[in-house]
Amino acid sequence: MNVLGFGPGLTPAFPSPPVSAQEPSEVITQEAGIRTPAGRSLRITPLVGEGDLVAQGAPVACLRDAPQVQLVAPMPGRVARISLQPGRKLSEIVLFREEGGDVMQHDVADTSTRVGLRKLMQAAGVWPWLQRRPFGGMPPADENPAAIVVMAMDTRPFAPDPRQALAGREAAFSRGLQALATMSEGPVFMCQTDGAPLVGPDLASDNLHIVKAAPRHPQGAAGFQVHALAPATIETSVWDIHAEDVAALGELLDTGILPMTRLVRLAGEGLRESLSIRTQPGADLRELTLRIANPGAHRLISGSPLDGHEAHWLGPRHRQVTVLPRPPKGKPPHWFVSALTRSGLPRPVIPTAALTQAFGAALPAVALVRALSSGDDEMAMKLGALSLLEDDIALVDYVLGGEAHLAVLLRGMLDRVQAEFAP
Amino acid sequence: MMKGLWDRETVALMLLAAYMPLALFWIWFGGGAALATLWIAVLCLAFWNFVFLLARAQPPSVAAVVTALAIAMLAPEGLGALRLVLGISFGVVMGELVFGGWGRNVVNPATVTLSFLGFGFPGYGWPGFDDPVVWAAFPAALIGVATGIMPAAVLGGALLVAGAALVLGAPVAEVAPAAWIVLVLLVVDPVTSASTSLGRWLNGGAYAGLVVFFATGWSGAAPVQMAIAAALLTSLATPLLDEIAITLWIAKRRRRHGRN
Structure with missing residues (x-):
């Protein structure tokens, strides 16, 4: 259905300085951090020790439950810190860059079959993408x-x-x-x-x-x-x-x-100029934005203003960095104002055209919102919620004023379904 | 936190803005009596919202003013303050506040109030509307549809069935102005009208169908009375219409993909 020429959906507008039109330059940061995507945990076994030299693309850790799946170094460097949370869960592995280090060469002879290709993708670090x-x-x-x-x-x-x-x-x-x-x-x-x-x-x-x-x-x-x-x-x-x-x-x-640079856009209200660069996954966001950020406190967000989160390192699948000025801490509202506005959360969602469009008019939006808010997992599954993740419905949360917390409800529903139904 | 616009209170304020042409024309022609009725309705709604704020920590909503406007415009004439307050108290508490406030209600509190007043005090006459007030409902509907707070498909379904009734020669000319105002004030309410595309067309069609049915068969009833009865019955049927639409949608997807 594309009657008007632009199809369903919305174009949320955020302030940002214009992007400089020049060809994206390659920026490899001096530090890089290997981390998990937000909200997920990975149990790993480190394959290197702190202080070791690693080549670009060389494995630094593997999954505990599937040792053939490896996390690789995004640049030649020295392992600075390996920090794990209890249960051997990855917190971050920080690398310092070493100029002129080696690049890992993989054997690609046996990749015509599914088994060989899978082995290569898991060993070379494509799997986490x-x-x-x-x-x-x-x-x-x-x-x-x-x-x-x-x-x-x-x-x-x-x-x-x-x-x-x-x-x-x-x-x-x-x-x-x-x-x-x-x-x-x-x-x-x-x-x-x-x-x-x-x-x-x-x-x-x-x-x-x-x-x-x-x-x-x-x-x-x-x-x-x-x-x-x-x-x-x-x-x-x-x-x-x-x-x-x-x-x-x-x-x-x-x-x-495996080429380790990707096109990344730096944008947001907290910048003096907006840039397109090529950098490595796990790049240091502070170094990337150091010279172009406005003075004053700001938030460094890995990801878009809709679905991003504050981070130190660029996320494994992220291709944008958003810099927003940190709002000053106001004094808390009067208790009566809070009673009028903040009690009884979450607020009900009123069906409007904005809600339908925020779901891309792809499914019965109100029915899905009601199924998620009331915990009706079976209805949500029938409506197609298993195809969606938090990032996809970040626009809906944004459009609804950030009070519906649908991404949180969706994650809760997915976790319940995974625990109850998944093999 | 970056925030979008469309939370509950924005929608309530937009609804209020959309109804402004209708309200202003109605007050212009109704004068002091109209204002007094509206004032009583607003006060009574504010009181009950405040009670529920204290008792159940339910934040009040600007949508109460929209409800008050609908009640004041459509309530039987000459009721007096006491009966009006009784009717509003029943309709608003039982129709909206006990469900958790505006946005969680299943029927429009104004519809419940007006039905209650109609059943409870049948001796009082129903209001009529001057032509400019009827016409002022058009910009109201236009603003509502353009900003996306009123479902266009409900209006479309209603107008389609009404048009078909006109072509077939049903006696709808007398009831049409009142039915149009009730459609804009009560039936296209975003919360209690249907929420799926097909359900909305059916919802509007069902309302117009019931109005035509009452116009042909219900002798002695006033146009507003017929329209409100149709609005009440339609809003009770709305969840069923949505259920039908969702079942069809799921079946269609399963046919296309072999799974859902």
Whole structure:
């Protein structure tokens, strides 16, 4: 349904200085931190000790439950600190950069089969860039997805354009897509905006579908594409991956070296100028924004203003950094004002067109909100909540004024369903 | 925290803004008596909202003013303050506040109040409306639909069925102005009207269908009375309409994907 030419969705506007038009420069920060995505925990076994030298792409830790899945160093460096939480859960592994260090070369001879490719992706550090639905996080080591959704579009505010990230890497992108097609039990969907096709028509087949989606948020959120194209259920998991990571996978297959830089956009009200750069995952946000931030206290957010969170290091799947001025601490409101406004939370959600559009008009929004708020997990599952993650409905929480806490309710529902129904 | 706009109180204020043309024209033509009724309704609603704020920590909502406006415009004439307060107290407490306040109610408190007043005090005459007031409901509906706080599909469904009734020659000319005002004031309320697209079309159609049905078969009833009865019955049927729409949606998805 695209009657008006822009399709369902919203375009939330945030203040930010204009982006300088020059070609993105490569910025490798002096420190980098390997961490988990927000809200998830990973039990790991460190493979290096503090003070060891590591090459770029060399394993620094592996998962405790699946040792073949490795976390790798995003740059050549020295391990500065390994900090784990109780239960061997990863807190962060900090690396100091060493100029002129080695780059890890992988053996790519045996990657024509699914087993060989999976082994390479897990050893080279591509695995954590995948996200599975339902429930989120990286896929289990031996899982075969029912479909893979490749996101060559991003509609979040300030998101870098994947077309720019893929410019000049079309061959590697095609190579990566073909490789992914061998991983999937079903089809691979490549979602892109209207415009020139990102891969040649010869590549499109029964197994690889090119999907053109509307340009408004949340159409570029992977969850709503999964919801529309191949719903995730407990039995049928669906993976999603960013197109730039697919191109990196293609280059890994061609050369044996995994490229570790990605296009990242720095934006937000707290900056003097907005930048597009190429940097490594886990980059130090303070160093990235040091010279361009406004004076005064500000918040460094890994991710977009909608779904990001304050962090020290760039998140494993994040491609944007938002800098917002830290609001001054006001004095607390009078108790009577609090009674009038703050009692009885969460507030009820009033059905409006804004709510429908914030869900991309993809599902009965009010029914899903009511199912989530009342804890009706079965209804939420029937409405397609298993295809969604917190990031996808961050726009809804934003639109509703931040009082509905739907992302929290969705996470609670997913955790309950995982504990009760998942094998 | 970055915040969007569409929380409960924004929607309530937008509703109030949308009803402003209607309210101003009605006060202009109704004069002091209209203002007095509105004032009693607002006071009574404010009192009960305050009681529930203290007793159950339920934050009050600006939407109470919208409810008061609907009650004051549509209540039977010459009731006197006591009967009006009795009716409002029943309708607002039982229709809205015991469910948790505006946004959690299943029926519109104004509809409950007006039905209660109609059943309880049948001797009093129902109001009529001057033509400019009826016309002022158009900008109200326009603002509501344009800002997305009123479901356009409910209006669409109602107008479709009303148009069909006109073409078929049903005697709807007399009841139409009152039914239109009740549609804009009570039926398109975002909380208690249907919430799915198909459900909304059915909701509007059901309301207009009931009005046409009453207009043809209910002799001796005033137009406002018929419209309010239709609004009450429709809002009771609304959850069922939503349920039908959601079941159909789920079945359609299951057919397309083989899973949901």
